[in-house]
Amino acid sequence: MYAQLVKTAGTGVKTREEMSDEERNFQDRVDRDEKIEPKDWMPDDYRATLIRQIGQHAHSEIVGQLPEGNWITRAPTLERKAILLAKVQDEAGHGLYLYCAAETLGVSRDELTEELLSGRMKYSSIFNYPTLNWADIGAVGWLVDGAAIMNQVPLQRTSYGPYSRAMIRICKEESFHQRQGYDIMMKMAEGSEAQRRMAQDALNRFWYPSLMMFGPSDKDSVHSAQSLAWKIKIDTNDELRQRFVDQTVPQAKYLGLTIPDENLKWNEERGAHDFSEPDWAEFFNVIKGKGPCNVERMEARVNAWEDGAWVRDGLLAHGRKKSAARTAAE
Amino acid sequence: MADQKALFEFLLRMGDNSLILGHRVSEWCGLSPVLEEDIALANTALDLIGQTQFWLGLAGEVEGKARSADDLAFLRDAWDFRNVLLVELPNGDFGQTLMRQFLYDAWSSIMLGRLMTSSDARVAEIAAKASKEVAYHVERSGDTVVGLGDGTEESHKRMQAALDYLWPYVGEMFDGDEVDAAMVAAGIAPDPAGLREEYDAFVGKVLNQATLTVPTDVFHHKGGRTGYMHTEHLGHLLTSMQWLQRAYPGATW
Ligand SMILES: [Fe+2]
Numbered sequence: 001m002y003a004q005l006v007k008t009a010g011t012g013v014k015t016r017e018e019m020s021d022e023e024r025n026f027q028d029r030v031d032r033d034e035k036i037e038p039k040d041w042m043p044d045d046y047r048a049t050l051i052r053q054i055g056q057h058a059h060s061e062i063v064g065q066l067p068e069g070n071w072i073t074r075a076p077t078l079e080r081k082a083i084l085l086a087k088v089q090d091e092a093g094h095g096l097y098l099y100c101a102a103e104t105l106g107v108s109r110d111e112l113t114e115e116l117l118s119g120r121m122k123y124s125s126i127f128n129y130p131t132l133n134w135a136d137i138g139a140v141g142w143l144v145d146g147a148a149i150m151n152q153v154p155l156q157r158t159s160y161g162p163y164s165r166a167m168i169r170i171c172k173e174e175s176f177h178q179r180q181g182y183d184i185m186m187k188m189a190e191g192s193e194a195q196r197r198m199a200q201d202a203l204n205r206f207w208y209p210s211l212m213m214f215g216p217s218d219k220d221s222v223h224s225a226q227s228l229a230w231k232i233k234i235d236t237n238d239e240l241r242q243r244f245v246d247q248t249v250p251q252a253k254y255l256g257l258t259i260p261d262e263n264l265k266w267n268e269e270r271g272a273h274d275f276s277e278p279d280w281a282e283f284f285n286v287i288k289g290k291g292p293c294n295v296e297r298m299e300a301r302v303n304a305w306e307d308g309a310w311v312r313d314g315l316l317a318h319g320r321k322k323s324a325a326r327t328a329a330e
Numbered sequence: 331m332a333d334q335k336a337l338f339e340f341l342l343r344m345g346d347n348s349l350i351l352g353h354r355v356s357e358w359c360g361l362s363p364v365l366e367e368d369i370a371l372a373n374t375a376l377d378l379i380g381q382t383q384f385w386l387g388l389a390g391e392v393e394g395k396a397r398s399a400d401d402l403a404f405l406r407d408a409w410d411f412r413n414v415l416l417v418e419l420p421n422g423d424f425g426q427t428l429m430r431q432f433l434y435d436a437w438s439s440i441m442l443g444r445l446m447t448s449s450d451a452r453v454a455e456i457a458a459k460a461s462k463e464v465a466y467h468v469e470r471s472g473d474t475v476v477g478l479g480d481g482t483e484e485s486h487k488r489m490q491a492a493l494d495y496l497w498p499y500v501g502e503m504f505d506g507d508e509v510d511a512a513m514v515a516a517g518i519a520p521d522p523a524g525l526r527e528e529y530d531a532f533v534g535k536v537l538n539q540a541t542l543t544v545p546t547d548v549f550h551h552k553g554g555r556t557g558y559m560h561t562e563h564l565g566h567l568l569t570s571m572q573w574l575q576r577a578y579p580g581a582t583w
């Protein structure tokens with residue numbers, strides 16, 4: 001999940017009696033699964049929450065280029081290099097769709113970028129973990145894109161039209177990414193002893209951070225209830241995490257890899273796997289900037305933005321000269 | 331039949347140009363000045379790596395020693411690379427990267443155009459496919475060079491500096507030797523010197539639009555396409571590019 005701990009604006013779910021006419025009408029439309037479009041009336045808190053959520057998702061796509069970019073220059077074959085380049089290009093494209101979706105809510109890409117670079121807005125905690133061996137690129141596709149899909153498939157039905165449409169486009173590509181990631185893992189798992197070691201090492205390091213992607217348990221959260229009622233959240237964090245574990249366990253087994261959790265076992269009664277919670281203290285540390293790569297990730301983004309200022313200014317100035325020349329010619 | 335050794339050399343030159351430039355461009359991943367450029371640069375790198383697979387794949391076939399495109403890319407040392415020096419130069423700032431791209435794209439689009447009528451059908455086929463991609467690259471890099479050259483005072487200054495730095499590496503693309511003579515004789519590829527006039531006219535026009543001044547010094551560096559003397563930069567590039575293949579010989583990825 002690329003949007004974690006998104007604080008829902010407002011005071012919680014209102015009863016029908018507490019709602020204004022506009023609010024009631026809005027909620028009815030959401031309940032009927034009608035899509036809310038940019039020009040429609042919407043509660044301020046709905047708009048504010050969506051901006052946070054879509055913005056955080058967009059930032060995650062952008063920062064998410066970095067851990068994978070870390071291996072583009074070291075990809076082991078031309079084909080792997082091409083696949084990874086295509087994936088990272090897709091992720092940048094996802095960022096673009098999402099910034100466009102956020103723009104329909106009245107916030108510009110530059111404003112959101114400022115929020116990210118100043119640290120006021122976050123991106124997914126997962127991208128603060130390093131990619132240390134080539135199997136990490138497999139693990140990222142398999143687990144990280146896998147977890148993202150888990151969250152984003154239901155969000156295709158989200159109430160906000162532009163967000164829903166962005167999700168539909170994105171999900172198609174994410175499932176490619178996951179398959180390609182798993183394919184790398186297969187090659188590694190079938191490979192030499194060193195390669196199997198890389199694969200297991202990658203799984204060891206990425207397992208719990210992947211579980212953290214869904215955010216802490218939100219069963220008691222009032223905020224979460226409001227987001228669910230507005231259908232900008234479709235499932236709870238725990239439901240998504242469970243689904244992810246249940247899907248991933250057999251895949252790991254097929255690879256002959258061991259998920260680093262001694263408590264992991266099938267629970268006949270629940271019809272689901274029991275598993276250990278990730279270390280939530282670590283999660284909150286990462287969110288607060290104390291993850292293994294937070295400093296590097298932010299530094300990379302800030303430098304890219306600052307070093308690129310002259311380029312953006314130059315192209316803008318040229319654009320203005322051109323349109324001035326056009327006007328003069330008319 | 332054409333001299334297979336010469337053909338192999340020629341194909342290495344084509345493949346190594348796109349491999350090394352594609353690698354350089356891929357170093358920009360996630361670090362561009364604006365999201366659209368991240369996407370465009372990744373796309374350019376992707377096309378160049380795709381072209382590499384064709385050129386080096388054919389090179390391996392022609393050589394006849396069962397070397398794959400990957401073997402050629404990842405298991406040769408610097409002295410066996412046949413790319414021009416221009417493409418192995420470091421990225422520098424975004425302006426330098428785009429100027430290098432434009433200077434290369436302009437050559438590449440003309441070269442591929444000629445290769446489409448190659449007497450070797452395999453060469454003609456790769457050129458036809460690649461030329462579509464490169465037509466787009468040169469349009470884009472040309473537009474960016476114009477936009478930044480004729481942008482602000484600072485962007486102009488940076489683009490002129492990039493041009494001044496890169497220009498002495500342009501001439502190598504038009505050098506010829508006995509490999510080229512063999513290609514010309516077999517009707518496989520044109521004489522590199524024969525591309526110069528069209529190149530100068532096209533590049534001159536774009537750089538003029540960009541309000542940039544083409545250096546008048548005709549001196550140029552050489553040693554890349556013959557492999558006689560690469561820059562110090564190539565070894566470092568290969569060090570990261572070839573790391574996994576070298577550290578874990580024989581593994582399947
Ligand atoms: Fe994505």
Ligand SMILES: [Fe+2]
Nearest residue numbers: 091145174177
């Ligand atoms: Fe993805």
